Amino acid sequence: MRKLIKYPNVPLSTKINTRRLVIRPYVLSDYKNWSQSKGKQQPSLNDFDFGCPEKKQLTKIIYKKSIQEHNANWKADKKYVLGIFLKKNGLNVGTLDLSIFDRTDIQSANFGYYIYNHSWRNGYAYESAKSLIPFAFKILALHRLEAGIKKENKASICLIKKLGFLYESERKNFLYINNSWIDLRYFVLTPEIFNNKYQNPLIRRESV
Numbered sequence: 239m240r241k242l243i244k245y246p247n248v249p250l251s252t253k254i255n256t257r258r259l260v261i262r263p264y265v266l267s268d269y270k271n272w273s274q275s276k277g278k279q280q281p282s283l284n285d286f287d288f289g290c291p292e293k294k295q296l297t298k299i300i301y302k303k304s305i306q307e308h309n310a311n312w313k314a315d316k317k318y319v320l321g322i323f324l325k326k327n328g329l330n331v332g333t334l335d336l337s338i339f340d341r342t343d344i345q346s347a348n349f350g351y352y353i354y355n356h357s358w359r360n361g362y363a364y365e366s367a368k369s370l371i372p373f374a375f376k377i378l379a380l381h382r383l384e385a386g387i388k389k390e391n392k393a394s395i396c397l398i399k400k401l402g403f404l405y406e407s408e409r410k411n412f413l414y415i416n417n418s419w420i421d422l423r424y425f426v427l428t429p430e431i432f433n434n435k436y437q438n439p440l441i442r443r444e445s446v
């Protein structure tokens with residue numbers, strides 16, 4: 239039988255600080271910030287952008303339910319969802335997540351990111367995602383991160399390459415979305431890349 243490798247019990251009070259951002263799990267008192275920031279987006283700007291949600295998707299009940307789900311997933315080591323907040327005014331500008339695939343002899347996770355469209359091109363995705371990588375390897379003790387991206391999503395592909403992920407393969411008919419199966423390009427970050435790119439003391443000082 240495959241042995242379950244123990245995972246660290248990471249507190250929900252976790253906060254990652256970068257130069258301009260605080261990255262942490264959402265709490266109930268973030269509701270107004272979250273709903274207003276999401277709600278002031280423009281309609282979807284491309285095929286990968288959800289854009290401004292309908293009002294009915296921004297209710298306190300929905301938010302509360304999602305926090306309960308996030309917290310349960312965090313405690314169970316299934317999925318780590320973190321909001322991205324600006325230090326200068328507290329504004330919530332997006333979300334990062336790590337979804338654990340397996341904790342036996344694989345120790346890998348899917349790496350996800352989303353920035354609300356009013357805050358694109360300010361470097362927030364790069365700054366926040368860069369700080370999540372040491373968290374994933376050193377605190378969550380993960381061994382490999384994967385990001386699956388549609389080939390048309392140029393912004394996301396440029397971002398993932400800038401973060402040091404390497405293209406590995408295309409997975410055909412991998413994801414069912416909008417009533418069809420789509421292909422995804424997979425980019426990976428391995429311990430070798432982590433050690434070369436993220437253990438550099440200059441990068442570490444800047445990012446966490």
Ligand SMILES: CC(C)(COP(=O)(O)OP(=O)(O)OC[C@H]1O[C@@H](n2cnc3c(N)ncnc32)[C@H](O)[C@@H]1OP(=O)(O)O)[C@@H](O)C(=O)NCCC(=O)NCCS
Binds near residue numbers: 388
């Ligand atoms: C992809 C996304 C996260 C980028 O967020 P962002 O905060 O605007 O990105 P940053 O400002 O941090 O940019 C970092 C890098 O991403 C790339 N990038 C971002 N937007 C880009 C664009 N429109 N075109 C090309 N490259 C882009 C660039 O390499 C950029 O580095 P540079 O500024 O040195 O050129 C954002 O567009 C988004 O949330 N899109 C919708 C959701 C999505 O696609 N999620 C990923 C699903 S796989």
